[in-house]
Amino acid sequence: MKVSEQEKKPRQSIEYKLPNGTVIAIGGKENKGESPEEEEDQGRNINFEKTEILERFLQELQGKNPLIVVIPTASTQPKKAGKTYVDVFKKLKANHVEILDIRSREDSCNPKFLKVIEKAAGIMFTGGDQLRLTSIFGGTEIMRLIKERYFNEKLVVAGTSAGAAAMSTQMIYQGKNDAGFIKGSVSITAGLELLNDVAIDTHFISRGRIVRMLQMIATNPTFIGIGLEEDTGVVVKKGREMEVVGSGLVTVVDGRCITNTNIYEVKEGVPVTIRDMTVHLLGKGDTYTIEVF
Numbered sequence: 001m002k003v004s005e006q007e008k009k010p011r012q013s014i015e016y017k018l019p020n021g022t023v024i025a026i027g028g029k030e031n032k033g034e035s036p037e038e039e040e041d042q043g044r045n046i047n048f049e050k051t052e053i054l055e056r057f058l059q060e061l062q063g064k065n066p067l068i069v070v071i072p073t074a075s076t077q078p079k080k081a082g083k084t085y086v087d088v089f090k091k092l093k094a095n096h097v098e099i100l101d102i103r104s105r106e107d108s109c110n111p112k113f114l115k116v117i118e119k120a121a122g123i124m125f126t127g128g129d130q131l132r133l134t135s136i137f138g139g140t141e142i143m144r145l146i147k148e149r150y151f152n153e154k155l156v157v158a159g160t161s162a163g164a165a166a167m168s169t170q171m172i173y174q175g176k177n178d179a180g181f182i183k184g185s186v187s188i189t190a191g192l193e194l195l196n197d198v199a200i201d202t203h204f205i206s207r208g209r210i211v212r213m214l215q216m217i218a219t220n221p222t223f224i225g226i227g228l229e230e231d232t233g234v235v236v237k238k239g240r241e242m243e244v245v246g247s248g249l250v251t252v253v254d255g256r257c258i259t260n261t262n263i264y265e266v267k268e269g270v271p272v273t274i275r276d277m278t279v280h281l282l283g284k285g286d287t288y289t290i291e292v293f
Contacts, residue, residue: 021150021157022060023194023236026053027202027228028127028161030246032088047284048247051092053233056245057122058094060235062154066121068097073136074128074162078103081126108140117145122156125163131173133166134191143192150194157194161202164233166192168200170223172216181272183263186212188219196239198224198290204251205229213253218263218274221255224290240290244282252280252288 030053061068070085072078082099089097100113107113117123123146125133137143149155159167171191191200199216201209204227213225226234229248236242244250260275282288 017151018238018240019151019194020153020238021155023150023167023239024053024057024060024156024158024233024245025164025167025195025200025226025228025236026158026160026233026246027164027204027230027248029203029230030054030160030233031231032084033091045247048231051088053231053246054088055092056233056235057124057156057158058089058092060156061121062156063121065096066094067116067119068094069116069120069123070097070099070126071102071123071163072099072126072128073102074130074133074166075126076128078126081128085124085126102136102142105136105140108137108142114142114145117142117149120149120155122158125157125159125166127161127163129173130162130166130171130191131189133162134171134173134189137192138190147194160233164202164228165200167194168198168226169193169196170199170216170220172199172201172212181211181215183215183266183268183270183272186215188216195236195290197222198226200226200228202228203230205249210251210253213251214274214277215263215272217253217255217277218258218261218272221258223255225251225253225255227251227253236290242288242290244284244286244288246284248283250282250286252282254278254280 031050033051070082072081075081078101086097098116102108150157168191171189174187201213213227217225232246232248234242255277257276263272
């Protein structure tokens with residue numbers, strides 16, 4: 001299929017309100033002070049630094065003695081998940097930490113929780129199940145407040161594993177990693193929409209998730225796919241300027257120059273084909289500008 005010169009040109013961004021806050025999305029299993037011997041995969045990378053990503057989160061916080069709010073909603077063991085982050089932040093000399101144990105939509109409307117969010121300098125969503133996050137937080141007052149502060153103030157919103165996956169516009173919440181590139185093997189819904197026209201997937205390399213990301217991007221090439229390896233994250237400022245942190249790789253999938261795909265023609269259970277998908281592999285310190293439309 002011949003592609004015209006016009007089709008090859010990058011699309012022009014449409015202006016929309018850029019956030020003043022910062023997003024830090026982490027691929028899961030970020031180091032919390034373990035030695036390389038305890039974290040074998042991290043120990044093989046000579047760039048490995050203990051607690052690098054969580055320290056970067058603390059560095060981005062504004063104000064003196066900033067309040068960190070840990071939200072373990074995605075976890076089926078929220079008390080344990082919350083305590084893990086309280087403990088590691090205290091080891092890093094951050095003592096002003098609160099856990100918001102939100103387990104239902106009713107909890108998300110609690111005025112006490114809203115007051116805590118109003119004072120927070122940083123929010124940390126733990127791992128677990130991203131569908132718990134979107135189904136409990138979607139359309140609630142607490143999520144509205146988080147977004148309002150993220151867009152208008154210097155709020156830092158971080159998430160690891162499920163907490164990172166939920167930040168994007170389109171969210172993959174289910175998919176077989178070993179199913180091959182078969183139509184219908186990936187389940188997608190709307191995320192919490194902190195990053196515009198972005199889809200995030202986590203544990204990307206260890207769980208072989210490139211295939212499900214490619215299929216998601218094929219369904220709508222507007223989106224930029226960001227695949228995060230474990231102990232690896234991205235710091236995104238202004239909703240578009242992205243920097244890689246941590247010991248692994250970030251995979252960026254850009255489908256804007258796809259010339260052909262059969263995803264809209266074939267039935268479920270049939271392999272999907274794509275031509276001219278662009279993939280970037282980025283490491284620590286690399287930057288990337290997310291073009292928004």
